Amino acid sequence: MLALQVLTNGLVLGCLYACIAAGFSLVWGVLNVINIMHGGFIVAGSYVAWLSYSRMGIDPWFTLFFVAPLFFGIGYLIQRGILNRVIAAPVLVTLTLTFGMDLILNNGMLIAFSADYRKLLLSPPLETLLLAGIVVPVDRLLAMVLALSLTLALYLILRHSRVGRAIIAVRMDRDASLLMGVDIKKIYSVAFGFGAAMAGCAGVLLALIFPISPLSAGAYLGKAFVVCVLGGLGSVPGAILGGLFLGVTESVGAVVFGPEHSVTLSFSLLIVFLILRPQGILGKKGYE
Amino acid sequence: MSRKSLWIIVALLGLLSLLPLVGGAYALRIGTFASMYAILAVSWNVIGGMAGYPSFATAAFFGLGAYAGGIMLAGGASLAVATVATGLMTFVAAFIFGVILLRLKGHYFAIGSLAVAEVLRELTNAATELTGGGMGLNIPMSSVVKSVVGEAQFFFYIMWALLIVTLIVVIGIERSKLGFGLRCICQNESAADMIGVNSTLYKSLAFGFSGVFVAMAGVIYAGWVHYIEPPDVYDILYSVKPIVMALLGGLGSTLGAVMGAFLFLAIEEFVWRNLLDLHTGVLGLLIVVLLLFLPKGLVSFGSSWLGKRLVWRNGVPRD
Numbered sequence: 001m002l003a004l005q006v007l008t009n010g011l012v013l014g015c016l017y018a019c020i021a022a023g024f025s026l027v028w029g030v031l032n033v034i035n036i037m038h039g040g041f042i043v044a045g046s047y048v049a050w051l052s053y054s055r056m057g058i059d060p061w062f063t064l065f066f067v068a069p070l071f072f073g074i075g076y077l078i079q080r081g082i083l084n085r086v087i088a089a090p091v092l093v094t095l096t097l098t099f100g101m102d103l104i105l106n107n108g109m110l111i112a113f114s115a116d117y118r119k120l121l122l123s124p125p126l127e128t129l130l131l132a133g134i135v136v137p138v139d140r141l142l143a144m145v146l147a148l149s150l151t152l153a154l155y156l157i158l159r160h161s162r163v164g165r166a167i168i169a170v171r172m173d174r175d176a177s178l179l180m181g182v183d184i185k186k187i188y189s190v191a192f193g194f195g196a197a198m199a200g201c202a203g204v205l206l207a208l209i210f211p212i213s214p215l216s217a218g219a220y221l222g223k224a225f226v227v228c229v230l231g232g233l234g235s236v237p238g239a240i241l242g243g244l245f246l247g248v249t250e251s252v253g254a255v256v257f258g259p260e261h262s263v264t265l266s267f268s269l270l271i272v273f274l275i276l277r278p279q280g281i282l283g284k285k286g287y288e
Numbered sequence: 289m290s291r292k293s294l295w296i297i298v299a300l301l302g303l304l305s306l307l308p309l310v311g312g313a314y315a316l317r318i319g320t321f322a323s324m325y326a327i328l329a330v331s332w333n334v335i336g337g338m339a340g341y342p343s344f345a346t347a348a349f350f351g352l353g354a355y356a357g358g359i360m361l362a363g364g365a366s367l368a369v370a371t372v373a374t375g376l377m378t379f380v381a382a383f384i385f386g387v388i389l390l391r392l393k394g395h396y397f398a399i400g401s402l403a404v405a406e407v408l409r410e411l412t413n414a415a416t417e418l419t420g421g422g423m424g425l426n427i428p429m430s431s432v433v434k435s436v437v438g439e440a441q442f443f444f445y446i447m448w449a450l451l452i453v454t455l456i457v458v459i460g461i462e463r464s465k466l467g468f469g470l471r472c473i474c475q476n477e478s479a480a481d482m483i484g485v486n487s488t489l490y491k492s493l494a495f496g497f498s499g500v501f502v503a504m505a506g507v508i509y510a511g512w513v514h515y516i517e518p519p520d521v522y523d524i525l526y527s528v529k530p531i532v533m534a535l536l537g538g539l540g541s542t543l544g545a546v547m548g549a550f551l552f553l554a555i556e557e558f559v560w561r562n563l564l565d566l567h568t569g570v571l572g573l574l575i576v577v578l579l580l581f582l583p584k585g586l587v588s589f590g591s592s593w594l595g596k597r598l599v600w601r602n603g604v605p606r607d
Binding site: 032082085089101222263271 | 336340342388389391392394395396398399400402403404406407410411413414524528531532535565566567568569571572573574575576579580
């Protein structure tokens with residue numbers, strides 16, 4: 001029974017990790033930029049959900065509908081105005097640049113909301129299901145389903161829309177897609193916008209489960225790293241698989257080694273994967 | 289490195305050594321930090337500037353050094369023994385990490401080196417019996433000097449002396465076959481391999497050298513502040529600040545790293561004093577402005593800004 005409960009917890013966590021990582025993976029894969037701000041975007045999304053629920057009484061489910069376009073716009077503008085200027089520069093430059101912007105974002109949130117932990121408490125709270133001896137809180141279940149649907153929506157956009165195909169084309173071969181008439185700078189901005197929107201929506205869903213604080217940005221970013229490397233870069237199915245893998249590993253590890261070693265476990269997994277299989281579970285070798 | 293840069297470094301260090309004569313405890317504190325930051329920046333430059341590998345492991349070395357040295361100091365070892373032993377240990381550890389991690393390139397290496405710091409921090413946090421865990425580690429006052437000002441002076445000169453040792457070794461590396469090999473690796477690693485540079489050995493040695501003095505600075509820092517805790521010494525900002533300093537001074541140059549460190553400290557101190565709530569935001573803004581408008585560091589103020597920007601994109605500049 002314990003095993004099933006642990007597995008369920010892992011899968012719930014895993015779906016949220018997949019949602020966190022999908023946008024990060026898209027930006028990394030297409031733009032070759034590691035967006036350190038991703039964790040900050042997630043926390044910002046959580047704050048929007050918390051504010052709109054506690055001040056205006058808007059349910060988090062509806063918050064998603066305006067968080068997505070809002071964060072898409074912010075991401076688009078950041079890429080268009082700042083990151084596109086240095087997109088061809090070495091890794092160190094883009095990495096340090098997004099780190100600098102993350103410091104600004106984090107400082108802004110600290111001033112606006114202070115470092116106190118906030119919690120979005122639904123009233124009345126949703127009940128807890130008891131399925132065959134396994135405890136499943138309904139809010140977690142809903143967050144999981146929504147996280148998975150959002151990730152699938154991103155997959156469908158990339159797969160079937162015109163702009164999605166253009167993003168994939170740029171990822172496969174930047175120069176060839178340029179020759180085919182793709183406006184690369186615009187596609188970069190759209191991809192970054194999608195990444196930011198996914199982060200904001202993930203933040204809304206996480207606000208249902210975890211306390212909100214600017215300090216958790218780093219932890220979310222760490223999860224995104226690990227999931228990306230586990231699953232394979234720039235692929236949505238990879239993010240889902242990596243997320244589920246990490247979620248289950250973490251909840252099993254919490255039982256076996258104790259919860260205080262969860263970060264050590266996930267980062268050790270990261271280092272092992274980086275060295276033995278840097279292309280990830282689903283990635284293709286040399287496909288950069 | 290040109291003769292002129294060498295003289296500028298000597299002059300800067302000489303000026304710094306006069307600090308205890310003119311300033312009080314505050315000036316000594318700033319001076320000690322200036323030396324420490326310069327050690328971090330110059331060390332990072334060995335792997336990040338010369339070999340071109342974007343390392344985020346500085347915090348790992350610093351924290352490892354502070355804890356290993358702190359535990360030895362708390363156990364009654366003298367500062368000299370603790371510093372040298374920690375330095376040697378970190379060199380070996382960094383060399384071994386280097387052999388494993390430096391097979392990765394670009395983003396993957398950056399993340400891998402970042403992960404090392406995270407793992408070490410969590411391990412330090414979890415090993416409560418040895419390190420005190422989240423409660424931190426207390427390090428007793430050194431028995432050599434008893435007065436507060438005397439101690440401040442003592443640690444200032446120790447840190448300053450370590451900076452000089454660091455500079456001698458790093459400038460030595462720059463002029464040696466190792467430095468030449470590292471610059472080859474930076475420009476084109478496959479080609480360097482082809483012409484007979486043992487790139488794995490060279491990169492790992494560079495990683496070792498980029499760790500050893502940072503760890504020693506960590507030991508001295510631990511002895512100086514008497515209390516360390518994991519989020520303090522494994523702070524990711526210790527990984528990022530040296531990069532900003534090196535970028536500020538111009539990537540790949542030792543003189544640039546020293547000047548960048550001093551300038552960075554001046555800015556940081558100014559911001560801390562006047563805009564306490566905004567200091568990380570201002571640091572972030574500094575990074576953004578620096579990377580967008582001064583990609584070659586302070587040297588960009590010189591002639592033909594755009595031309596140098598283009599040069600810089602194709603390869604790391606040299607002095």
